[in-house]
Amino acid sequence: MRGFRNLIERQILKAKSEGQLEGLEGEGQPLPDRSGEALVDPGIAAGMKIMAQAGVVPEELRLKAELDEARKLYRDTQDPTARKTAMARIADLEMRYQMARDARKSFLR
Structure with a gap:
């Protein structure tokens, strides 16, 4: 574990000395709070992003x-x-929404 940490540190220092860490988006700002994403699958999060x-x-x-x-x-x-027409539209959209939701849930299993 210690060797891995040292490798990471060396890579960061090398990138810093070569200027690869300059001009990045968000430079000089605190990291965004993403604690809500802690329980989200990284693959899903990347796809959504x-x-x-x-x-x-x-x-x-x-x-x-x-x-x-x-x-x-x-x-x-x-x-x-x-109102009757609107009710029929709501029923259709509700059915399609539930189908999309079920498809996403079964895909994530």
Whole structure:
């Protein structure tokens, strides 16, 4: 363990002397608090980070946002026909959201 630590220290010092640690994003700032990510699988976290940087929203989150919008529309609508249409849309979105959620959960097993 000690040898491994020394190897790491040497690599850091070498990179520092070559200027490889200058101009990095967040340089001079404290490390971000990521204690909430401690229990998240690193592979999942990396995938989510890549998706976020690319501007991609997971299907489950997109459906959840649509579902919230549809529920708000239902609450704000007074016309019985429009409410019935909104209710059908909510049912469809809820089913699709649950399917996406179940697919993600079964994938993570």
